[in-house]
Amino acid sequence: MNNRAVPPVVDADTWQRELAALRVREKAATRELDAIAAQRRRLPMVEMPDYTLEGEDGPIRLADIFDGRPQLIVYNHMWFPNEEWQCGGCTGFTSQFTRLEFLDSYDARFVIVTQGPIDEALAYKRRVGNKMTWYSTANSSFGADVGAPPGAGFAVNVFLRQGDTVFRTWHTDGRGTEQLTHTFSLIDLLPYGRQEVWQDSPEGWPQSPTYSRWMGSKEVAAAYGERGA
Template sequence: MKTPPIVSASAWEDARQELLVQEKELTRARDAMAAARRRMPWFEVEKEYSFDTPHGRRSLLDLFEGRRQLIVYRAFFEPGVHGWPDHACPGCSFVTADQVGHVAHLNARNTTLTLASRAPLADIERLKARMGWRMPWVTILDDFDADFGVDEWHGTNAFIREGDRVFRTYFINERGDEALGSTFSYLDMTALGRQEHWEDSPEGYPQTSAYSWWKWHDSYTDTRPVEWWSTEAAEDEGEKVSVQAAAEHGDCCH
C-alpha cells in the first residue's frame, strides 16, 4: 500500500482547505439537484394497490398514514432471494434497513417511510425482531413492484397526495440508493424537500426556519400536516444561527 506523504500540521490544513472548495461545490450541486427534483412533474397513480400491514390490508393511500408524502423502498425478502428465510437480501439489509434513521424525524416533516417486500407479513415481523429494525414494512400483494420499476431490482419511490389523489414524484435506484438512509437524504428526494427557508423551492411550498423543527426522536408530540408548522412557531423557537449559515455550515451547537 503506497500511502500519501506525511506533512506538517500547516501543510495538512492547506491541503484540507484546498479540498474543501471541491466539497462545497459538491454540496451546492447536491442542493441544486434536490431543487430540480422539487420541480419534477408529477404522475398521478390511478391504479389501486393493496398491501398486507400489521393493521390489515391497506391501499397505497393508506400507507401515507395521513401524512402528505410517502417514500417506499422495495426490499428483497421473499422465497428465491439469497438469505431466505432467515435474512433479507444482503444489499437491502445493509444499504437500506441498517441505515434508516429514526422515522420520527421524517414524520415531523409530514413524510412516511415504509419498506415493501413480497414476503408474508409474519416473516417480515420475525425478521424485524431478529435484526432490531423498527421502520414500517409491508407485504406487496399485487403489481406494485412491476409497475414502479422494482420487481427485479431494489429502488426507492417517492409519492405525494392531494386529498385522496396520489402522485409519483421521484424514483431512485441502483447506486443512488446507497446514499439514502438519513432523514435529510430522504427529504431531499421528495417533492417538498426539507421544507426549510434556505431551500430553493417553488413559491408556496411549506417552509420553516432551519433547526426550528428538530427535536429528540422521543420528543415529537405532534406530527400533523406540515401546514401546522407555522413561521410564528419557528420564530418562537428562536434561531441561534442565520439561515444562510445553517445551509452553509450545518452547525447548531455553538
C-alpha cells in the same frame, strides 16, 4: 496494520493548504447537490392506481399507508422466496433507520414494502431487529410497477398524496440509494475509505472484493435482532 501504506506526513501549513484545495471541490459538490434537490422539487408527477397492500393489521390502501400525511418515502426491500436470510444490502441499509419521528415535522413517512408475504416479512423484520414499518406487495403489482419486481432488485420511491389520490414523484435504485445512508458517508471520510477494489485509491491502500466488508443479514441479526438483543 503497521505494514499498511499510509498518507505522506507533512507540516501543518502544507496540510492546511491541501485541505483548503479539497474544500473547494467539497463546497462545489454541496452546491451541485443543492441544485439537484431544487430540480427534484420541480419534477412532474404521475398518478398511481388505487393499490391495496398488506400490513400488520391486514389489507391497506396505498393512500392509507401515508397515515394521514401528504408525503411518503418507500424502500422496496428485495425478497427471495423460501430463503431464511434476505438481501444483505437491503437488510443492512434499512437497519440504520431506527428513529424516523423527525419526519413528522415535514409531514412525511418512510416505510418498507417487500414482495414477501406479510407474515414472513414481519417475522424477518423481528429476526433482524428492523425498526421500520413493513408492508407486503405480494398480492399486488405495486412493486413491479415502481421498479422493484419480484426477485429483481430494490428501489426507493417517493409519493405525494392529495386526498385519496397518490402520485409518484421520484425514483432511484442502485447506487442512487447511497444518498439516504449515513454509513458510506462516514466510511468515505476514513483515510482508507471503503477499501473496495473498484475505488480509486493510492498505491498500497488496503482493498477487498466489493461488498466483502458489508454487514450481512446474519451479522445484522446478531447485532440488532431478537437473539442479539
